[in-house]
Amino acid sequence: MKTAHELRPGNVIMLDGTPWVVQKTETTRSGRNAAIVKMKLKNLLQDSTTETTFKGDDKMEDIILERLDCTYSYYADPMYVFMDSEYNQYDVESENLGDASAFIVDGMEEICQVTFYEGKAISVELPTSITREVTYTEPAARGDTSGKVMKPATIEGGATITVAEFVKTGDKIEIDTRTGEFKKRAS
Known part of the structure:
Protein backbone atom coordinates (compact mmCIF):
# COMPACT_ATOMS: atom_id res chain seq x y z
CA MET A 1 0.00 0.00 0.00
CA LYS A 2 1.19 3.49 -0.87
CA THR A 3 -0.21 6.81 0.21
CA ALA A 4 -1.45 9.24 -2.44
CA HIS A 5 1.48 11.52 -1.60
CA GLU A 6 4.01 8.76 -2.50
CA LEU A 7 2.56 8.06 -5.96
CA ARG A 8 4.47 9.31 -9.02
CA PRO A 9 3.70 9.31 -12.75
CA GLY A 10 4.13 5.77 -14.07
CA ASN A 11 2.80 4.06 -10.92
CA VAL A 12 -0.20 1.79 -11.40
CA ILE A 13 -2.93 1.66 -8.75
CA MET A 14 -6.10 -0.37 -8.32
CA LEU A 15 -9.31 1.62 -7.78
CA ASP A 16 -12.66 -0.17 -7.57
CA GLY A 17 -11.14 -3.31 -9.10
CA THR A 18 -9.77 -1.46 -12.15
CA PRO A 19 -6.08 -0.77 -12.84
CA TRP A 20 -5.17 2.90 -13.45
CA VAL A 21 -1.81 4.35 -14.45
CA VAL A 22 -0.87 7.66 -12.83
CA GLN A 23 -0.05 10.17 -15.58
CA LYS A 24 0.37 13.35 -13.53
CA THR A 25 0.36 14.32 -9.84
CA GLU A 26 0.15 17.72 -8.22
CA THR A 27 0.41 18.12 -4.46
CA THR A 28 -1.09 21.13 -2.72
CA ARG A 29 -0.32 21.89 0.90
CA SER A 30 -2.15 24.49 2.92
CA GLY A 31 -1.53 25.82 6.42
CA ARG A 32 -3.60 23.69 8.77
CA ASN A 33 -5.20 21.24 6.39
CA ALA A 34 -3.69 17.98 5.16
CA ALA A 35 -2.01 17.81 1.76
CA ILE A 36 -4.27 17.28 -1.25
CA VAL A 37 -3.05 15.34 -4.28
CA LYS A 38 -4.67 15.93 -7.68
CA MET A 39 -4.06 13.08 -10.12
CA LYS A 40 -4.61 12.47 -13.79
CA LEU A 41 -5.28 8.75 -14.24
CA LYS A 42 -5.65 6.53 -17.30
CA ASN A 43 -7.74 3.36 -17.22
CA LEU A 44 -5.62 0.47 -18.52
CA LEU A 45 -8.60 -1.61 -19.64
CA GLN A 46 -10.72 1.00 -21.46
CA ASP A 47 -8.17 3.72 -22.49
CA SER A 48 -10.22 6.42 -20.75
CA THR A 49 -8.75 9.17 -18.56
CA THR A 50 -9.99 10.99 -15.49
CA GLU A 51 -8.80 13.58 -13.02
CA THR A 52 -9.44 13.03 -9.34
CA THR A 53 -8.40 14.37 -5.95
CA PHE A 54 -7.19 12.43 -2.90
CA LYS A 55 -6.04 13.35 0.59
CA GLY A 56 -2.27 13.02 0.90
CA ASP A 57 -2.54 10.19 3.42
CA ASP A 58 -5.18 8.13 1.53
CA LYS A 59 -3.89 4.57 1.06
CA MET A 60 -4.05 2.92 -2.34
CA GLU A 61 -3.18 -0.52 -3.59
CA ASP A 62 -0.05 -0.25 -5.71
CA ILE A 63 0.03 -3.02 -8.32
CA ILE A 64 3.40 -4.68 -8.78
CA LEU A 65 3.94 -5.04 -12.48
CA GLU A 66 6.74 -6.35 -14.65
CA ARG A 67 9.39 -3.69 -15.26
CA LEU A 68 12.32 -3.73 -17.65
CA ASP A 69 15.33 -1.44 -17.90
CA CYS A 70 15.31 0.07 -21.38
CA THR A 71 16.83 2.92 -23.36
CA TYR A 72 14.95 5.35 -25.57
CA SER A 73 15.30 4.46 -29.24
CA TYR A 74 13.12 6.73 -31.39
CA TYR A 75 9.74 8.45 -31.77
CA ALA A 76 7.20 7.06 -34.24
CA ASP A 77 4.15 9.32 -33.93
CA PRO A 78 2.23 8.71 -31.58
CA MET A 79 4.50 6.05 -30.03
CA TYR A 80 7.82 6.29 -28.22
CA VAL A 81 9.94 3.21 -28.88
CA PHE A 82 12.22 1.82 -26.16
CA MET A 83 14.72 -1.04 -26.44
CA ASP A 84 15.95 -3.48 -23.79
CA SER A 85 19.42 -5.05 -23.50
CA GLU A 86 18.37 -7.91 -25.78
CA TYR A 87 17.29 -5.46 -28.52
CA ASN A 88 13.55 -6.11 -28.09
CA GLN A 89 11.50 -3.02 -28.91
CA TYR A 90 8.50 -1.79 -26.92
CA ASP A 91 6.03 0.89 -28.02
CA VAL A 92 4.62 3.26 -25.40
CA GLU A 93 1.84 5.71 -26.30
CA SER A 94 2.87 9.35 -25.92
CA GLU A 95 -0.11 10.11 -23.66
CA ASN A 96 1.03 7.40 -21.23
CA LEU A 97 4.30 9.25 -20.65
CA GLY A 98 2.64 12.33 -19.17
CA ASP A 99 5.20 15.01 -18.21
CA ALA A 100 8.12 12.62 -18.80
CA SER A 101 7.90 13.23 -22.57
CA ALA A 102 9.37 16.71 -22.04
CA PHE A 103 12.67 15.16 -20.93
CA ILE A 104 12.98 12.45 -23.61
CA VAL A 105 15.41 13.46 -26.36
CA ASP A 106 17.13 11.66 -29.23
CA GLY A 107 20.40 10.09 -28.17
CA MET A 108 19.61 10.09 -24.46
CA GLU A 109 21.71 7.58 -22.57
CA GLU A 110 19.76 7.38 -19.30
CA ILE A 111 18.18 4.02 -18.47
CA CYS A 112 14.38 4.17 -18.13
CA GLN A 113 12.05 1.61 -16.60
CA VAL A 114 9.25 0.46 -18.90
CA THR A 115 6.24 -0.95 -17.05
CA PHE A 116 4.10 -3.76 -18.51
CA TYR A 117 0.51 -4.79 -17.74
CA GLU A 118 -0.66 -8.11 -19.25
CA GLY A 119 2.21 -8.00 -21.76
CA LYS A 120 1.55 -4.43 -22.96
CA ALA A 121 4.00 -1.57 -22.33
CA ILE A 122 1.94 1.04 -20.49
CA SER A 123 4.30 3.58 -18.95
CA VAL A 124 7.88 4.76 -18.60
CA GLU A 125 9.61 5.92 -15.44
CA LEU A 126 12.63 8.16 -15.99
CA PRO A 127 15.59 8.25 -13.60
CA THR A 128 15.03 10.78 -10.81
Missing part, protein backbone atom coordinates in the same frame (compact mmCIF):
# COMPACT_ATOMS: atom_id res chain seq x y z
CA SER A 129 17.83 12.99 -12.07
CA ILE A 130 18.84 13.74 -15.67
CA THR A 131 21.30 16.13 -17.29
CA ARG A 132 20.26 18.34 -20.20
CA GLU A 133 21.85 21.27 -22.05
CA VAL A 134 20.25 24.72 -21.89
CA THR A 135 19.51 25.75 -25.49
CA TYR A 136 18.27 29.27 -24.62
CA THR A 137 17.93 31.54 -21.62
CA GLU A 138 18.13 35.29 -21.10
CA PRO A 139 21.42 36.67 -19.76
CA ALA A 140 21.60 37.43 -16.04
CA ALA A 141 20.47 40.91 -14.95
CA ARG A 142 23.25 42.83 -13.23
CA GLY A 143 22.72 43.73 -9.62
CA ASP A 144 19.74 41.46 -9.07
CA THR A 145 21.15 39.43 -6.16
CA SER A 146 18.34 39.65 -3.64
CA GLY A 147 17.42 36.14 -2.57
CA LYS A 148 16.91 33.20 -4.90
CA VAL A 149 16.46 34.73 -8.35
CA MET A 150 15.08 32.38 -11.02
CA LYS A 151 14.43 32.73 -14.76
CA PRO A 152 12.95 30.56 -17.55
CA ALA A 153 15.23 28.43 -19.73
CA THR A 154 14.61 26.17 -22.72
CA ILE A 155 16.40 22.80 -22.59
CA GLU A 156 17.13 20.10 -25.17
CA GLY A 157 13.84 18.70 -26.42
CA GLY A 158 12.06 22.06 -26.17
CA ALA A 159 10.81 21.94 -22.57
CA THR A 160 10.93 25.16 -20.55
CA ILE A 161 11.91 25.04 -16.88
CA THR A 162 12.85 27.59 -14.25
CA VAL A 163 16.58 27.82 -13.49
CA ALA A 164 18.86 29.88 -11.26
CA GLU A 165 19.94 33.32 -12.48
CA PHE A 166 23.59 32.25 -13.03
CA VAL A 167 22.73 29.58 -15.66
CA LYS A 168 23.74 30.52 -19.23
CA THR A 169 22.91 29.18 -22.69
CA GLY A 170 25.09 26.12 -23.37
CA ASP A 171 25.36 25.09 -19.69
CA LYS A 172 24.49 21.53 -18.73
CA ILE A 173 22.06 21.36 -15.81
CA GLU A 174 20.69 18.61 -13.59
CA ILE A 175 16.89 18.30 -13.44
CA ASP A 176 14.66 16.39 -11.01
CA THR A 177 12.27 14.49 -13.33
CA ARG A 178 9.68 13.94 -10.58
CA THR A 179 9.04 17.67 -10.18
CA GLY A 180 10.60 19.16 -13.33
CA GLU A 181 12.72 21.46 -11.17
CA PHE A 182 16.30 22.66 -11.66
CA LYS A 183 18.69 21.03 -9.15
CA LYS A 184 22.16 22.32 -10.02
CA ARG A 185 24.59 23.07 -12.81
CA ALA A 186 26.26 19.85 -13.97
CA SER A 187 30.02 19.60 -14.33
Whole structure:
Protein backbone atom coordinates (compact mmCIF):
# COMPACT_ATOMS: atom_id res chain seq x y z
CA MET A 1 0.00 0.00 0.00
CA LYS A 2 1.19 3.49 -0.87
CA THR A 3 -0.21 6.81 0.21
CA ALA A 4 -1.45 9.24 -2.44
CA HIS A 5 1.48 11.52 -1.60
CA GLU A 6 4.01 8.76 -2.50
CA LEU A 7 2.56 8.06 -5.96
CA ARG A 8 4.47 9.31 -9.02
CA PRO A 9 3.70 9.31 -12.75
CA GLY A 10 4.13 5.77 -14.07
CA ASN A 11 2.80 4.06 -10.92
CA VAL A 12 -0.20 1.79 -11.40
CA ILE A 13 -2.93 1.66 -8.75
CA MET A 14 -6.10 -0.37 -8.32
CA LEU A 15 -9.31 1.62 -7.78
CA ASP A 16 -12.66 -0.17 -7.57
CA GLY A 17 -11.14 -3.31 -9.10
CA THR A 18 -9.77 -1.46 -12.15
CA PRO A 19 -6.08 -0.77 -12.84
CA TRP A 20 -5.17 2.90 -13.45
CA VAL A 21 -1.81 4.35 -14.45
CA VAL A 22 -0.87 7.66 -12.83
CA GLN A 23 -0.05 10.17 -15.58
CA LYS A 24 0.37 13.35 -13.53
CA THR A 25 0.36 14.32 -9.84
CA GLU A 26 0.15 17.72 -8.22
CA THR A 27 0.41 18.12 -4.46
CA THR A 28 -1.09 21.13 -2.72
CA ARG A 29 -0.32 21.89 0.90
CA SER A 30 -2.15 24.49 2.92
CA GLY A 31 -1.53 25.82 6.42
CA ARG A 32 -3.60 23.69 8.77
CA ASN A 33 -5.20 21.24 6.39
CA ALA A 34 -3.69 17.98 5.16
CA ALA A 35 -2.01 17.81 1.76
CA ILE A 36 -4.27 17.28 -1.25
CA VAL A 37 -3.05 15.34 -4.28
CA LYS A 38 -4.67 15.93 -7.68
CA MET A 39 -4.06 13.08 -10.12
CA LYS A 40 -4.61 12.47 -13.79
CA LEU A 41 -5.28 8.75 -14.24
CA LYS A 42 -5.65 6.53 -17.30
CA ASN A 43 -7.74 3.36 -17.22
CA LEU A 44 -5.62 0.47 -18.52
CA LEU A 45 -8.60 -1.61 -19.64
CA GLN A 46 -10.72 1.00 -21.46
CA ASP A 47 -8.17 3.72 -22.49
CA SER A 48 -10.22 6.42 -20.75
CA THR A 49 -8.75 9.17 -18.56
CA THR A 50 -9.99 10.99 -15.49
CA GLU A 51 -8.80 13.58 -13.02
CA THR A 52 -9.44 13.03 -9.34
CA THR A 53 -8.40 14.37 -5.95
CA PHE A 54 -7.19 12.43 -2.90
CA LYS A 55 -6.04 13.35 0.59
CA GLY A 56 -2.27 13.02 0.90
CA ASP A 57 -2.54 10.19 3.42
CA ASP A 58 -5.18 8.13 1.53
CA LYS A 59 -3.89 4.57 1.06
CA MET A 60 -4.05 2.92 -2.34
CA GLU A 61 -3.18 -0.52 -3.59
CA ASP A 62 -0.05 -0.25 -5.71
CA ILE A 63 0.03 -3.02 -8.32
CA ILE A 64 3.40 -4.68 -8.78
CA LEU A 65 3.94 -5.04 -12.48
CA GLU A 66 6.74 -6.35 -14.65
CA ARG A 67 9.39 -3.69 -15.26
CA LEU A 68 12.32 -3.73 -17.65
CA ASP A 69 15.33 -1.44 -17.90
CA CYS A 70 15.31 0.07 -21.38
CA THR A 71 16.83 2.92 -23.36
CA TYR A 72 14.95 5.35 -25.57
CA SER A 73 15.30 4.46 -29.24
CA TYR A 74 13.12 6.73 -31.39
CA TYR A 75 9.74 8.45 -31.77
CA ALA A 76 7.20 7.06 -34.24
CA ASP A 77 4.15 9.32 -33.93
CA PRO A 78 2.23 8.71 -31.58
CA MET A 79 4.50 6.05 -30.03
CA TYR A 80 7.82 6.29 -28.22
CA VAL A 81 9.94 3.21 -28.88
CA PHE A 82 12.22 1.82 -26.16
CA MET A 83 14.72 -1.04 -26.44
CA ASP A 84 15.95 -3.48 -23.79
CA SER A 85 19.42 -5.05 -23.50
CA GLU A 86 18.37 -7.91 -25.78
CA TYR A 87 17.29 -5.46 -28.52
CA ASN A 88 13.55 -6.11 -28.09
CA GLN A 89 11.50 -3.02 -28.91
CA TYR A 90 8.50 -1.79 -26.92
CA ASP A 91 6.03 0.89 -28.02
CA VAL A 92 4.62 3.26 -25.40
CA GLU A 93 1.84 5.71 -26.30
CA SER A 94 2.87 9.35 -25.92
CA GLU A 95 -0.11 10.11 -23.66
CA ASN A 96 1.03 7.40 -21.23
CA LEU A 97 4.30 9.25 -20.65
CA GLY A 98 2.64 12.33 -19.17
CA ASP A 99 5.20 15.01 -18.21
CA ALA A 100 8.12 12.62 -18.80
CA SER A 101 7.90 13.23 -22.57
CA ALA A 102 9.37 16.71 -22.04
CA PHE A 103 12.67 15.16 -20.93
CA ILE A 104 12.98 12.45 -23.61
CA VAL A 105 15.41 13.46 -26.36
CA ASP A 106 17.13 11.66 -29.23
CA GLY A 107 20.40 10.09 -28.17
CA MET A 108 19.61 10.09 -24.46
CA GLU A 109 21.71 7.58 -22.57
CA GLU A 110 19.76 7.38 -19.30
CA ILE A 111 18.18 4.02 -18.47
CA CYS A 112 14.38 4.17 -18.13
CA GLN A 113 12.05 1.61 -16.60
CA VAL A 114 9.25 0.46 -18.90
CA THR A 115 6.24 -0.95 -17.05
CA PHE A 116 4.10 -3.76 -18.51
CA TYR A 117 0.51 -4.79 -17.74
CA GLU A 118 -0.66 -8.11 -19.25
CA GLY A 119 2.21 -8.00 -21.76
CA LYS A 120 1.55 -4.43 -22.96
CA ALA A 121 4.00 -1.57 -22.33
CA ILE A 122 1.94 1.04 -20.49
CA SER A 123 4.30 3.58 -18.95
CA VAL A 124 7.88 4.76 -18.60
CA GLU A 125 9.61 5.92 -15.44
CA LEU A 126 12.63 8.16 -15.99
CA PRO A 127 15.59 8.25 -13.60
CA THR A 128 15.03 10.78 -10.81
CA SER A 129 17.83 12.99 -12.07
CA ILE A 130 18.84 13.74 -15.67
CA THR A 131 21.30 16.13 -17.29
CA ARG A 132 20.26 18.34 -20.20
CA GLU A 133 21.85 21.27 -22.05
CA VAL A 134 20.25 24.72 -21.89
CA THR A 135 19.51 25.75 -25.49
CA TYR A 136 18.27 29.27 -24.62
CA THR A 137 17.93 31.54 -21.62
CA GLU A 138 18.13 35.29 -21.10
CA PRO A 139 21.42 36.67 -19.76
CA ALA A 140 21.60 37.43 -16.04
CA ALA A 141 20.47 40.91 -14.95
CA ARG A 142 23.25 42.83 -13.23
CA GLY A 143 22.72 43.73 -9.62
CA ASP A 144 19.74 41.46 -9.07
CA THR A 145 21.15 39.43 -6.16
CA SER A 146 18.34 39.65 -3.64
CA GLY A 147 17.42 36.14 -2.57
CA LYS A 148 16.91 33.20 -4.90
CA VAL A 149 16.46 34.73 -8.35
CA MET A 150 15.08 32.38 -11.02
CA LYS A 151 14.43 32.73 -14.76
CA PRO A 152 12.95 30.56 -17.55
CA ALA A 153 15.23 28.43 -19.73
CA THR A 154 14.61 26.17 -22.72
CA ILE A 155 16.40 22.80 -22.59
CA GLU A 156 17.13 20.10 -25.17
CA GLY A 157 13.84 18.70 -26.42
CA GLY A 158 12.06 22.06 -26.17
CA ALA A 159 10.81 21.94 -22.57
CA THR A 160 10.93 25.16 -20.55
CA ILE A 161 11.91 25.04 -16.88
CA THR A 162 12.85 27.59 -14.25
CA VAL A 163 16.58 27.82 -13.49
CA ALA A 164 18.86 29.88 -11.26
CA GLU A 165 19.94 33.32 -12.48
CA PHE A 166 23.59 32.25 -13.03
CA VAL A 167 22.73 29.58 -15.66
CA LYS A 168 23.74 30.52 -19.23
CA THR A 169 22.91 29.18 -22.69
CA GLY A 170 25.09 26.12 -23.37
CA ASP A 171 25.36 25.09 -19.69
CA LYS A 172 24.49 21.53 -18.73
CA ILE A 173 22.06 21.36 -15.81
CA GLU A 174 20.69 18.61 -13.59
CA ILE A 175 16.89 18.30 -13.44
CA ASP A 176 14.66 16.39 -11.01
CA THR A 177 12.27 14.49 -13.33
CA ARG A 178 9.68 13.94 -10.58
CA THR A 179 9.04 17.67 -10.18
CA GLY A 180 10.60 19.16 -13.33
CA GLU A 181 12.72 21.46 -11.17
CA PHE A 182 16.30 22.66 -11.66
CA LYS A 183 18.69 21.03 -9.15
CA LYS A 184 22.16 22.32 -10.02
CA ARG A 185 24.59 23.07 -12.81
CA ALA A 186 26.26 19.85 -13.97
CA SER A 187 30.02 19.60 -14.33
